Amino acid sequence: MSLDHLSSLEDVAQALVASGKGILAADESTGTIANRFDGINVENTEANRRNYRELLFTADGMEKNIGGVILFDETLRQSGNDGTRFADLLANKGVISGIKLDMGAKALAGAPGETVTEGLDGLRERVAEYVGLGALFAKWRAVISIGDGRPSAYCINANAHALARYAAICVEGGLVPIVEPEILMDGDHTIETSFQVTHDVLTAVFAALAEHRVPLEQILLKPNMVISGYDCPVQADVATVAAQTVDCFRQTVPANVPGIVFLSGGQSEISSTAHLNAMNADHSDLPWALSFSYGRALQASALKAWVGKSENLVAGQQAFLIRAKHNGAAAQGTYVGE
């Protein structure tokens, strides 16, 4: 296998969401992977991070359902046990490497409690370096929260502007930008509030992308689902989440975006799969592919099965493959449960 047939950014974007495929978000920064490792009592060393990522990437058959993997800078520079660089190991399986380009969500001046994602300085040069290291796509995550008057229009617009600047630089430099405006699911807000905020944010993001002349055929959108806040006393059921999410995206996402790849956002593995499945099972006339770009919802069981021990490598891989397979089915609306 190779990726030589992907000769344009449109080809790359479409390959990432080919039928039954989605994306593994394995781009946890060093601080975030520390939280994941803390949960299984594994020390956050460079060797453990490398071993864990190698477990995921060498799982036999993951390429059936994983079209691409988002990597952190350190991982893109690492190699497997046999000395093959991870980007090459993945390409040999037909899996596309992507790179997390943002430098994290930082306090937004003048807006207490809100953040704007940083990382635009020097981005053109970093894109060129990552292209040289084998990346074909990228990711930038904006973080928006709901509650106590949040989000402000100022926060929405600052993040939309940064996402659009990032996307334009990626396209110019030869990477497919994944545009990720994440509205956190924390809080006691209703699904109606989630719908309204998601609608407002996506409207602002697509206006900014248009202003920055970003060709929508060359991007993927990575959003939250429209869902009740985790502390809301009334939790919308699977069918309602699917219907509200699709309705919100029909109103805001242009038809020439090739794919929408959801984040899981702290939902359980099974809820993330069930929600995605219901969207695809209940709608056959969508203009974009609806698939996944999950971090926690693809990795939670694998981490628990592995717990940092080499003798559990196969158990960890099996757990990951099960989630990949079920989410691949959900991307086609054919998931039948666990």
Ligand code: 5MM
């Ligand atoms: C995998 O985690 C990604 C990087 O997070 P940090 O910058 O905080 O280290 C993160 O962007 C992730 O891709 C998205 O949040 C989606 O992951 P989930 O777990 O919500 O599906």
